[in-house]
Amino acid sequence: MKVLSLAAAGTLLAACGGGTNAGSTGGGGDMTLTLASVDQGSVEDVVKAFEAANPGVKVNFTTSGADQYQQQIRTQLASGTAPDVMSVWPGNGNPGATYVLAKPGYLLDLSDQPWAAKLPESVKTVAQYEGKTYNGLFGLNAIGAVYNQQAMDKARLTPPSTWTELLAFCRAAAAKGTPAFALGIQDKWVTQLVPYAFVATAVYGDDKDFDKKMQAGQVTFARSAWTTAVAKYQEMANTGCFQQSPLSTSYEASQELAATGKTLGLVQGNWVVALLKKQNPSGTFTLKPLPATDDVAKTLMPAAAGAGYGVNAKAKNKDLALKFVNFVMSPEGMNLFVGKQGGLPSLPDTGFAADPALAEVGKFIKDNRTVPFMDQLWPNAKVQQTMLSGLQEIFSGQSTPDKMLAAMDADYKAGA
Template sequence: MSKHSENPTRGTRTARTAAATLVLATTLAGCGFVNTGGGDGSDGGTNGTSGTVTAYVNTEQSAGLAPLVEAFEQETGSTVDVSSATTDELNQQLRVQLTSGTAADLIRVSPGSSSPVAAGVLGRADELADLSDAGWVAELSEDTRSLAEVEGEVVAFPVSRNAIVMAYNREVFERAGVEVPTTWSELLTACEQLSAAGVTPISTPFQGGIYLQFWVYALAATLVYAENPEIDAQMAAGETSFVSDARWNETFARIAQLNDAGYFSDGMLGIPPDQGLQSVATGESAMVLLVSAGLPQLYGYAEGGEEAFDVFALPANEDASSTHVAIAPDFLAVNAEAENPEGARAFLDFLARPENVEAYADEMGVLPGLAVDAELSSDALEPIMPMFDSGRTAGYANYLWPNGDVQQTMLQSGQEWLDGTIDTPALLEQMDAEYARGTS
């Protein structure tokens, strides 16, 4: 397998697996090893750990953390009591728990300011502990740090990262003689060839708008954020807006171009995600834009499994070398009122060890949360790794919007926009109105 570093200055990813991590941790524990280095995590130490650490995470994090919790408990003799819920349920309950003083020591928080329980929102309300002195902070990629940091303080730890990728059915591409596109014009040509072959070029399960947002964030990574990294600060200062910024207009124009050309699914506003994925698995459609965490679900619909598909980064312009990938970190944070803050920090330091960063990513089929040397057993995301190696990534656009209402307006009014009820300026003006409310 070819090797890539998450950071071009970090060298290559070293071969380890989740199983090897458990063997290592168990061996260390059997030898009576407990690191007695600095508690700031600069050496991955777990000193000072005792008692019980409580954690409230979503169901996905719970599955990935389970083997590492066991290894941590074996090494330190402490206990990690993990409770979990779906992300929606967790977000609803966590706000109540923080208000009532019953929240766990470690909590799952959203990136940026994307929800009432996002790192930015809770950090500004002083509800999260400052983790800036942790050793792993040096391993935060620039785009992840911008979402984990509030007023100069790092308040969240990324257990993993997801990327928005275009997954395609290899057999469908081969039958139609389609090459993987690397520029926008090549994508249009591929769609034309697929359409001529009697295949829906792009599956668009836009029921509810959730998959529409993937298109906005993926295109904006290249068209907006790669071109103007200061766009969020400028919008917050009132210097520009969605409707007045040419880059944002171009982002939505690209989506409209594909829609107007007939390259999206018929009846797309009524197609749910599972049906959209199934259409790609059966070859009815050729490709689908999705979050990398959704790839296992796609694989499950095809007899060939993972081997039936491949991925590429969605191009947005004519310069293939400028294509950026939209990414989303998945965060854990320490409750500012934690009963065992030292234990909670020690567990994060343990998760930050390179072999454990890798183990979690391997277990979940996601990208490492920290920019450390890591090699994953699956090469499903290998085609986009050059973007990560060269730093061509950007966080989801909505994470630094002032509230979640901007995103909801985009999703809801975006349905009207896709069916032609409203035009692009009207959609962007509605988003601007919600943005202004969030900054007032």
């Protein structure tokens, strides 16, 4: 995913095609780099810092949402119109993920870059394909409930820590005329965030080896607590936890609702914090786990490497592309990126001071109470796409959880 992220974000580019065509055509002396990114609200400052550190260099970049980007990037790579550097997700969960793009040879091997050997093992495994590193994964992200503190104060409500409290919170918020959470599932990728937050506890809380059992064919989506997670998603909707018409609300519109206090928050990845602050610079936002049970001690959070950057194997300016990815993976670039996103750096000893919004996430990571984003180790990108479409169809009444989970099982069994 950015989660998504996946995600997430996920996170997660209408101008993407135009940006890649605006790039350079020269050789080694060319000072123009083309870049396509899903890191809206954070890559802009990284680009400025890179240009400032490299006088004469110009970065022509575009940003857009994850859905559009994932649809475009594979086509661009196949047709030779892709940018020099591009957002690439960890693992294997979507059309823009490391395994998916490295397998056909679209990405440059980055194994000999100075940061590659320093990646933590959990990050390295999803940055590599067949033992070679293809992705500069700069940040660790988490999925949870992001609250607008000023809106919460106005409503005189506090973040719920149990499932029962969550439903009561939603009812209380609705009674005050302010929905608890903005939900922008007009953008498909957003549909996964609430179930991912629930699956962390509902599935992995009782079975840390669930992924291994899936790979061995011992368990399935349809016959597991995935059914519980999706049912809780539906119960949230039926309880009035979201604003009206989530299917006609975009990711961008959901940000506006949460940032301005029209809702008390939204369920998203930490990357949304920078975007909320951009719309409401005086606002205070905090990320908390979304509770799936009434046992606080069992609550887990999805937390894993978010989207990073890969180099086009046919980049027109390969040297400058490598220079940019190495800047992103340097302490300066990494700290700037995760600082803007409200994330955490993937490498230790960068001197990073975490955003107070992430205080609880840092504690969960330290206490080993996190699980990877669910899609990162799925055998193909189709599983996630089936889930995203299925969740939209559930919300529109065109499908059911049983049908969606059965279809996900079929795609999973199809393998790579």
